[in-house]
Structure formats: structure tokens, C-alpha cells
Amino acid sequence: MSDAIKPDVTMDLKGLACPMPVVKVSQQIKKMQIGQILAAETTDPGAHADFPAWAKSTGNEILSTDKKDTVTTFYIKKLK
Amino acid sequence: MEKEKAMELKQILKTRLNRPMRYYIDTCTRCGLCYDTCHAFQGIPKKEYSPVGRAEVVRKLYKKYTRPGGFIFPYGTDATKFSDTVMDQLYEAAWSCTGCRRCAVNCPFGIDTGQMMGVAKHLLIANGTAPEELVMLADAAVEKGKSIDQFKEGYRNVIRDLEKEVQRKLSLPASDGLIPMEKKDATILYVGLAGAHSIVNPAIIFNAAKENWTLSFFEAVNFGFFAGDPAKANFIAQRIIKEATALNVKEVVVVECGTAFRILRALMGKLPFKVTSIVELIHRYLKEGRIKLKEGAVSDAVTYHDPCQLGRNGGVYDEPREVIRKIVTDYREMSPTREQNWCCGGGGGLVALDNEEFRIKTGKPKKEQIVATGAKIVVTACENCVSQLKTIQSGYGLDVEVKYLTELVCENIIV
Numbered sequence: 001m002s003d004a005i006k007p008d009v010t011m012d013l014k015g016l017a018c019p020m021p022v023v024k025v026s027q028q029i030k031k032m033q034i035g036q037i038l039a040a041e042t043t044d045p046g047a048h049a050d051f052p053a054w055a056k057s058t059g060n061e062i063l064s065t066d067k068k069d070t071v072t073t074f075y076i077k078k079l080k
Numbered sequence: 081m082e083k084e085k086a087m088e089l090k091q092i093l094k095t096r097l098n099r100p101m102r103y104y105i106d107t108c109t110r111c112g113l114c115y116d117t118c119h120a121f122q123g124i125p126k127k128e129y130s131p132v133g134r135a136e137v138v139r140k141l142y143k144k145y146t147r148p149g150g151f152i153f154p155y156g157t158d159a160t161k162f163s164d165t166v167m168d169q170l171y172e173a174a175w176s177c178t179g180c181r182r183c184a185v186n187c188p189f190g191i192d193t194g195q196m197m198g199v200a201k202h203l204l205i206a207n208g209t210a211p212e213e214l215v216m217l218a219d220a221a222v223e224k225g226k227s228i229d230q231f232k233e234g235y236r237n238v239i240r241d242l243e244k245e246v247q248r249k250l251s252l253p254a255s256d257g258l259i260p261m262e263k264k265d266a267t268i269l270y271v272g273l274a275g276a277h278s279i280v281n282p283a284i285i286f287n288a289a290k291e292n293w294t295l296s297f298f299e300a301v302n303f304g305f306f307a308g309d310p311a312k313a314n315f316i317a318q319r320i321i322k323e324a325t326a327l328n329v330k331e332v333v334v335v336e337c338g339t340a341f342r343i344l345r346a347l348m349g350k351l352p353f354k355v356t357s358i359v360e361l362i363h364r365y366l367k368e369g370r371i372k373l374k375e376g377a378v379s380d381a382v383t384y385h386d387p388c389q390l391g392r393n394g395g396v397y398d399e400p401r402e403v404i405r406k407i408v409t410d411y412r413e414m415s416p417t418r419e420q421n422w423c424c425g426g427g428g429g430l431v432a433l434d435n436e437e438f439r440i441k442t443g444k445p446k447k448e449q450i451v452a453t454g455a456k457i458v459v460t461a462c463e464n465c466v467s468q469l470k471t472i473q474s475g476y477g478l479d480v481e482v483k484y485l486t487e488l489v490c491e492n493i494i495v
Contacts, residue, residue, distance in 0.1 A: 017467045018273040018301060018337075019432055022220060023213050027434075045238040046274025046299055049231035053224035058216065065234075070241060070276070 005063060005075045007039035008032065014043045014071060021047055022054050029060060029078050037063065038076045047072065085207065086162040090145050092206050096199040097142060104191040105139045108132060114193070117186040119423045120176050123442035131183035131193040134173035137166065138196050167207050174200035174308070175211060176438070178430055180388035180423035201308020210307055214429050217303035218312045225319040228297055235297060236261060242276055246283045250495050259283050262327070263294035269329040270358075271300040271320055271340070273463055278335045281486040282358055288493055289370040293333075296323055300340035301463070306429030317348055324353050333361050336484055338389025338427065338462040345394065357390060359461045362489055363399035366406065372494040378408040383455035385414070385446070385469060386421040387462030400461055400485055407492045412453040422446050424460075426468025439468060440475035447476045461485040 011028055013021040021042050028038055040051070048065075051074050055062045059080040066073040097105075114131035115121050127133040143149070144159035160166055179194040204210040224231065239259050247255035259279065260266065270286065270293055272278040279295065286293045298319050304312030321344075324332050331354040334341040345355040356364075365371040384404055390396045397418050405411050414421060425443040446469070450458055458469055458480050469482045 016275075018275055018278070018299070018463050019217050019303070020467075021274065022217060023432055026213065026216050043276060044274040045235065045242060045276055045279060046272075048234035048238050049224055049228070049297065050220060050274055050299070052231055052234070053227065054216070054220035056227060057219040057223035067238075072238070 005037060005039075007075060008036040010039040010041070012041050014041055016042075016044075018046075022050055025051070025076065026054065026058070029058075029076065032078050034078050034080070036078050038078070040074045040076060041071055042074070043070050043072075047074065051076070081163050081167070089162045089203050089206055092202055093141055093145055093199065096202055097146065100192075101196060101199065102142070102146075104189075104193075104196060105135070105142050107189045108135065108139070108191055111188070114183040114187055114191075117183045119178075119180070119182070119425055119445045120442040123425070123444040124438070128169070128172055129176050129442075131177075131187075131191075134177055134200075135191070135193050135196050137169045137173045138199055141166065167204065167209055170200045171204055171209060173197065174204060175430065175433065176442075178388070178423050178425060178427035180427055181393055182388070182420070182423060185392060185419055198308060202310065205307060205309045210309075211429070211433055213432050213434075214303055214307035215309075217432065218307045218309055218316065221299070221303050221316045222312055224298065225315060228319075232297060239279070239295065242280050242283070245276075245280050246287060249284050249490070250287055258287055260294045261297070265328050266292050266294040267329065268293040268331045268333050269296055269320075269324045269327055269353075270294070270333045270335070271296040271298060272335045273299050273301060273337060275463075277484065277487065278463070281484070281490045282333075282335070284490050284493065285362060285365070285371060285486065288495055289365045294327060294329070296320060298323065300335045300337050302340060302343050303429070305339060305343055306432070313343070317343055320344065321348065321351060329353055331356055333358055336461040336463060336486060338387035338394065338464065342389040342394055357394070357396055357461070359390065359396055359400050359403070359485055362403055362485070366403060373403075373406050373489065374492040374494060375406055376409045377492045378457070378488075379410060380408070380456040381410040381412050381454055382408040382457045382459060383412045383414055383450065383453040385424060385458055385460040385465055386418060387460060387465045388421075388423050388427055390461055391421060392419050400459070403485065403489065404459055407488060412455050414449045414453055422449055424465045424468040424472065426464045426471070431464045431467045436471060436475075439471055443468060443472040443475070447472050447478065450478060450480060455480060457481050457483055459483050459485055459488055
């Protein structure tokens with residue numbers, strides 16, 4: 001599915017300390033237009049629970065995740 | 081500011097200003113001794129960044145709303161009522177304080193400005209002007225607590241990858257079960273953070289010690305506490321308490337995160353399990369001979385930074401030093417140290433805010449301490465401190481490496 005997704009912005013969050021991955025995603029999504037897609041690349045295992053929880057609490061949508069080795073890309077659509 | 085909002089804030093102020101806090105406000109003589117104890121004031125010498133300067137904002141509100149003189153003759157006193165300007169001052173006060181409590185240790189009356197800043201943060205939450213980042217992180221943590229069953233499978237899958245890292249480090253034939261999850265009746269529930277380092281290194285130590293342990297689904301850090309929201313802080317802490325109780329563990333071991341440790345150890349009342357820092361546990365394993373370290377393996381000069389919530393506010397001073405001294409030949413103590421150690425400037429949630437320039441300036445006393453030791457490696461045991469020490473390192477161009485204690489241990493563990 002992620003092959004068909006064309007992100008508007010891609011962020012490299014690999015190796016950032018807690019809680020910066022979610023903070024950076026939140027800051028970036030605020031700058032974007034509704035309907036745009038952010039691709040967030042992270043190595044944090046906790047992101048697999050933290051990003052969906054963040055998306056649910058902020059009303060945004062995780063379209064899909066793409067995991068390659070230790071790096072996971074979250075495709076997040078801005079809905080609010 | 082609308083009248084209804086001011087009334088709401090007044091109620092919170094009166095509720096939160098308990099007896100000790102009223103004592104603090106009434107007792108302060110403005111001697112100014114605390115100016116010299118605050119890293120923020122040392123970095124930016126302005127009164128509003130001093131403990132007494134911060135407390136003054138709360139004290140003026142206290143006079144207005146709880147003292148007859150301040151209510152009847154506000155113009156004859158310095159009592160102030162709630163307004164947008166006062167809320168801005170409260171923000172400046174609360175979010176320049178890391179809650180390190182170095183001022184409280186040195187105040188002749190033991191006045192705890194950090195606690196008063198807890199009141200300021202609560203007022204900012206109610207006013208809707210708390211830092212957005214921390215409110216967002218607290219909301220996400222609450223949501224995670226409510227919907228954890230939806231997120232478990234994704235988390236489990238990625239933990240399987242980390243098990244392979246642990247397997248490689250320990251040269252074991254298989255990776256299955258090296259990071260157990262939801263293990264009923266385990267001795268220890270370990271609560272990590274989001275980053276792989278906070279899980280892999282402790283997992284190596286637990287496996288080397290042949291511990292009967294299980295990994296929590298939750299992160300130890302409490303953003304509700306950082307934000308100053310008591311209801312969310314309690315909910316976030318209760319996620320871990322409920323998980324530990326359901327699994328019937330004997331002990332909860334907290335990652336290298338000072339605030340998480342202090343909240344569970346000291347602020348949640350009596351719990352049906354013991355709360356231990358991973359630092360204390362490593363020390364215990366060493367004493368019991370359950371893990372072995374390469375003695376004297378590191379010859380570079382090494383110093384240790386006491387995280388305020390682990391050291392000054394948690395009393396964990398000797399354990400990390402004894403672990404480090406096993407591994408290094410040239411250990412150098414910072415001066416001043418232990419309860420007088422300078423805060424790094426990143427605690428209290430400040431490291432999550434967009435304030436790097438402020439944190440570099442207020443990290444000046446810590447920078448000077450590190451430089452004075454001549455150490456090449458700074459070891460600490462707190463995620464916030466590591467982030468802030470790296471900011472200080474890059475901000476001042478220091479030729480030092482910053483390491484977690486668990487990282488140093490895992491680099492030198494005999495497997």
C-alpha cells in the first residue's frame with residue numbers, strides 16, 4: 001500500500017531520544033494542510049504504539065506503516 | 081481575561097495552596113540566597129529566572145485571593161489578580177524551572193519553589209496556555225492507556241527484532257523469549273521508554289542475570305506530570321500500576337528516567353510491589369554476583385552526572401558510582417556533587433520544548449563542571465539528562481562523549 005502513497009513531507013526521526021519523535025511529528029503536522037501526508041521514519045519500537053495513540057488523540061490518521069529492518073515509516077494523513 | 085476563567089483559576093489556586101505552600105510563601109524573607117543555587121539564574125541572571133522571582137508571581141496571587149489586606153486594599157500591597165499578563169509571567173516562571181529542587185536544599189527555610197511551580201503549571205493547564213507539546217504528549221499517553229489492546233500486536237512485532245539484537249550480544253542460539261511480554265507472575269516488570277536503547281541494554285542485563293522478568297507495554301515517562309496536569313499524571317502512572325498488579329509482579333524496575341522513578345517510588349502512595357531504578361538493580365546484580373563486568377576496562381577519564389530526580393530527590397547516589405568505578409580506572413567526581421550537583425537544565429519536561437538556546441545558556445554551570453573534571457566521558461542515568469548533556473556538548477563544543485549507565489555496563493559486561 002505504501003508504494004502508492006506519495007508523501008508531501010518526509011521526516012528522518014531515526015535515533016532521536018524520547019519524546020522527540022512524537023514532538024517532531026506533531027510540530028510538522030501543524031505546518032501542513034489538511035489532506036497532506038507526512039512520512040515519518042523512525043527506529044523507535046515504542047513508536048508502534050505511540051504514533052497510533054497520538055494520531056487517535058489528535059484526530060489524524062495513520063494510512064499505513066512500512067517496516068524495513070529496524071526502520072519503520074509511518075504514513076500520516078492530516079485530518080484536522 | 082473573562083471573569084469565569086479568573087474564578088476557576090482562583091479556586092484551583094486556593095485548593096492547591098496547601099499548608100506547606102502557604103508556609104513557604106509567608107516565610108520567605110527574600111534573602112536572595114536562592115539566586116546562587118539556581119542554574120537558570122546562573123546562565124541568565126534575571127530575577128524572573130531565580131527561585132524567589134518565580135515564587136513572587138504565585139505569592140502576589142496568594143495575597144490577592146487569600147489575604148484580607150490584598151483583597152480589600154490591593155493598591156496598598158503588591159497583590160495581583162489573574163490576568164493574561166500574570167498568566168504570561170506564570171508561564172515564564174514555571175517553564176524556566178526544571179524542578180531540580182537545588183534551591184530547596186539550600187534555602188534556610190527549606191522553601192520548595194519546585195512545588196510552587198507545580199501550582200503555576202496547574203493554573204496554566206486550566207487557562208489553556210500550558211506548553212502544547214507536553215499537553216499533546218500527555219493526551220497521547222492517556223489514549224495509549226485507554227486503547228492499549230489495539231497497539232499491542234504492532235509493539236510485539238517490533239520487540240521480536242530487538243530480541244535478535246539481544247541474542248547477538250549474548251551469543252545465544254535463539255532469540256525467542258529474550259524480551260518476554262505479559263508474563264504473569266514474573267518477578268520484575270521493567271518499564272522502558274520509546275527508544276530501542278532503553279529496552280535492548282536492560283534486556284541484555286536481565287538475561288545475563290538470568291532474571292525472571294517481563295517488559296511493560298507502556299513508557300515510564302509521565303508527560304501528565306511534566307505538563308502539570310494532576311488528573312492525567314495520575315492516569316498515566318496508574319496504567320503501569322494496573323499492569324504490574326495484573327501480572328502479579330514483585331518489583332517494578334524503572335528505566336533511566338529520573339522523573340518516572342520519582343513518581344512511582346515516592347508520589348503514588350503505597351503500592352503492592354517494590355519500585356526500583358535500573359541503576360539500583362544493576363548495583364544489586366553486581367553485589368549478588370549475578371552479572372560480571374570487565375574491571376578497569378575503560379582508561380579514559382569518566383565523570384558521573386547525578387540526575388536530580390534520581391540523586392537529590394531520590395537518594396540514589398552511591399549505586400551508580402560503585403558500578404562505574406568497577407569499569408573505569410580514572411573516575412573523576414564533579415564539584416559540587418551529590419545533593420549540591422548542578423542540574424543539567426533539561427529536566428521537568430523542558431527538553432521537549434522548543435527552547436534550545438535557553439537550555440544551552442542555563443546549562444552553563446553544568447558545562448563548567450564537566451570541563452573542570454577533564455573527563456572524556458560523561459555518564460548519567462536519565463533520558464532527559466542525556467538529551468540535555470548532548471545539547472550542552474554541541475552548544476559549547478565540548479570534547480566529551482555522553483553515555484547512559486546501562487550503555488557503559490553493556491559495553492563491559494562479561495557474557
